[in-house]
Amino acid sequence: MTVLVFLDPSREHGRIADAGQPQLMATDLGTTRGDGVFESLLVVRGTPRKLQAHLDRLGHSADAMKLEIPDQQSWRKAITTALDEFAATEQADAPEIVLKLISTRGVEGTGRPTSWVSAFLPSPTAHRQREHGIDVLLLDRGYDSTLSDRAPWLLLGAKTLSYAVNMAAIRYAAEQGADDVIFTSSDGKVLEGPTATVLVARTHDGVRELLTPRRDSGILPGTTQGALFSAAGQAGWKLGYGPLEPSDLMEADGVWLVSSIRLLAPVNSIDGTPVATSPSLTTELGGLLEKIV
Numbered sequence: 001m002t003v004l005v006f007l008d009p010s011r012e013h014g015r016i017a018d019a020g021q022p023q024l025m026a027t028d029l030g031t032t033r034g035d036g037v038f039e040s041l042l043v044v045r046g047t048p049r050k051l052q053a054h055l056d057r058l059g060h061s062a063d064a065m066k067l068e069i070p071d072q073q074s075w076r077k078a079i080t081t082a083l084d085e086f087a088a089t090e091q092a093d094a095p096e097i098v099l100k101l102i103s104t105r106g107v108e109g110t111g112r113p114t115s116w117v118s119a120f121l122p123s124p125t126a127h128r129q130r131e132h133g134i135d136v137l138l139l140d141r142g143y144d145s146t147l148s149d150r151a152p153w154l155l156l157g158a159k160t161l162s163y164a165v166n167m168a169a170i171r172y173a174a175e176q177g178a179d180d181v182i183f184t185s186s187d188g189k190v191l192e193g194p195t196a197t198v199l200v201a202r203t204h205d206g207v208r209e210l211l212t213p214r215r216d217s218g219i220l221p222g223t224t225q226g227a228l229f230s231a232a233g234q235a236g237w238k239l240g241y242g243p244l245e246p247s248d249l250m251e252a253d254g255v256w257l258v259s260s261i262r263l264l265a266p267v268n269s270i271d272g273t274p275v276a277t278s279p280s281l282t283t284e285l286g287g288l289l290e291k292i293v
């Protein structure tokens, strides 16, 4: 069951559409070129989490590719419509819903973006990986960690619809018996997962530290990592932004892939080698995440 609401300048609160029927033109540049931006966020008991951070990032991604998308008020209204509509379905009691916000460059030649919100249930994989953790492979992304500034046309820090490579990396990992991937740069730095940010906990001189790769290393700035860092900082953790190398992961007290839908997935092994896991740290960090709205 998917609820679909198109943002439509002639309908203030958006236009509800049937997700079971064709709704997009085959010439939409989102479908022909993956030319667009998106966000995925979690709704817990009816409330979208970190909505402002997701709307801000959607705007930054669109700016990076010079795409004019609807304003934040229009997104908020369409989201309310989608959640109201979802609440009227037989899945209304679901504790968690996924919201996807998508804006494409629109039908070729029109110069008008196509934008919509969809609401649906999370996949069971997200829950399973939260609970049981994941085995990951380190895969080379093929460029160095300083490329982002030199090559803005690569849109490295933007959440664009061009996720075919990310999905191919996850399929490659699955073929090798792993669940997910951590990309590394050609200069040996840890980057990110195909759909998640890398988080590392370690104790240094008796001080508990949470680390994540440098944000200027061509990775997507994660809203989950950002919110978790704020909460962890207030809870007394020391925070740091890399650079991280694979050895930092192997020597950590815990490694997680964090993202909006899956939240906190503990990494059990990297390239087949077990890494330290800490159920108590996962519970503690998960508790901080739960409080974030």
Ligand code: PLP
Binding pocket: 040, 192, 193, 194, 195, 196, 197, 220, 221, 222, 223, 224, 225, 258, 259, 260, 261
């Ligand atoms: N990095 C990439 C490449 C992603 O696609 C995502 C989320 O989909 C993330 C990181 C995590 O971002 P967030 O925590 O905002 O979901």
